[in-house]
Amino acid sequence: NWTTGNVIEEQVAAIRELVGDRRAICGLSGGVDSAVAAALVQKAIGSQLTCVYVDHGLMRKNETEQVEKDFVAATGVQLKVVDAEERFLKALAGVSDPEEKRKVIGREFIRVFEQAQAEIIADEGPAVEFLVQGTLYPDVVESGGGTGTANIKSHHNVGGLPEDLEFKLIEPLRKLFKDEVRMVGQELGLPEEIVQRQPFPGPGLGIRIVGEVTKDRLDLLREADAIAREELTAAGLDRDIWQCPVVLLADVRSVGVQGDGRTYGHPIVLRPVSSEDAMTADWSRLPYDVLAKISTRITNEVADVNRVVLDVTSKPPGTIEWE
Numbered sequence: 001n002w003t004t005g006n007v008i009e010e011q012v013a014a015i016r017e018l019v020g021d022r023r024a025i026c027g028l029s030g031g032v033d034s035a036v037a038a039a040l041v042q043k044a045i046g047s048q049l050t051c052v053y054v055d056h057g058l059m060r061k062n063e064t065e066q067v068e069k070d071f072v073a074a075t076g077v078q079l080k081v082v083d084a085e086e087r088f089l090k091a092l093a094g095v096s097d098p099e100e101k102r103k104v105i106g107r108e109f110i111r112v113f114e115q116a117q118a119e120i121i122a123d124e125g126p127a128v129e130f131l132v133q134g135t136l137y138p139d140v141v142e143s144g145g146g147t148g149t150a151n152i153k154s155h156h157n158v159g160g161l162p163e164d165l166e167f168k169l170i171e172p173l174r175k176l177f178k179d180e181v182r183m184v185g186q187e188l189g190l191p192e193e194i195v196q197r198q199p200f201p202g203p204g205l206g207i208r209i210v211g212e213v214t215k216d217r218l219d220l221l222r223e224a225d226a227i228a229r230e231e232l233t234a235a236g237l238d239r240d241i242w243q244c245p246v247v248l249l250a251d252v253r254s255v256g257v258q259g260d261g262r263t264y265g266h267p268i269v270l271r272p273v274s275s276e277d278a279m280t281a282d283w284s285r286l287p288y289d290v291l292a293k294i295s296t297r298i299t300n301e302v303a304d305v306n307r308v309v310l311d312v313t314s315k316p317p318g319t320i321e322w323e
């Protein structure tokens with residue numbers, strides 16, 4: 001019979017046996033899956049595991065800190081953080097086509113990760129033979145099927161690194177569904193903010209800015225996104241929605257009025273959706289007072305934003321993300 005305790009015990013024993021006295025590495029994305037996979041492997045082999053976190057500068061407010069501080073504090077994991085913000089911004093300069101952005105981000109990510117990997121391998125110690133991945137049961141099933149969103153947009157995530165032949169894979173979550181992974185994470189003592197985190201795309205806020213990605217635009221979007229998340233959480237709506245992308249229409253301006261002055265600012269789009277598996281989705285009927293609060297706060301608190309709009313499109317025909 002299934003209990004999180006059993007799953008943890010079984011996996012810990014199996015991983016110990018498999019790895020022996022060798023070493024493993026794991027890429028952390030800030031998401032639930034890689035965090036729980038890493039925590040499980042850490043429990044099994046301790047300092048024989050090294051995690052790598054590539055900070056591409058496209059994360060939301062406080063997410064990098066949650067990985068660097070809270071996750072490390074909760075697990076004691078050995079973590080190598082690579083600050084690659086400048087490198088990503090440089091590579092993204094002048095790029096506004098969505099697929100091009102995804103390709104650039106994916107390519108830079110792999111380069112930075114491989115560099116970090118090489119440094120870890122070069123460190124003294126036993127051979128690094130294993131790569132930990134947070135593959136879930138639905139991923140296993142889906143990759144057999146081969147249809148779905150992956151064909152529409154070039155997806156990028158930490159689990160999607162090219163299979164490096166030098167490594168043997170450890171995939172401790174292969175038999176689990178998302179809610180089970182969350183339970184295992186909770187049992188392992190991971191921070192609530194990580195365990196309950198809603199899906200967030202690998203390319204991050206880079207694909208939530210319609211137009212070129214710049215530092216100023218990212219900072220602006222981070223503020224708007226933080227306000228939306230704060231209010232959704234305060235209203236107790238986190239479990240009712242699948243996720244709520246917040247999108248900056250950086251190439252659009254509209255006229256507004258604030259105080260006694262005319263403004264000419266950018267719109268922010270709220271895209272709250274409900275879904276079972278992200279393959280299809282419906283727009284969430286959020287309470288008007290919550291929407292009003294988010295709108296008021298964003299237009300008051302975020303400079304250069306003078307309009308908040310709500311996306312009322314289901315998927316299909318819209319996708320969840322705008323790019």
Ligand code: XMP
Binds near residue numbers: 202203315322
């Ligand atoms: P779409 O926009 O295709 O998104 O309806 C479906 C789900 O996938 C997430 N998403 C991604 N996740 N890497 C990821 O790990 C990606 O490149 C990526 N693109 C979209 C999206 O947030 C939604 O949950």
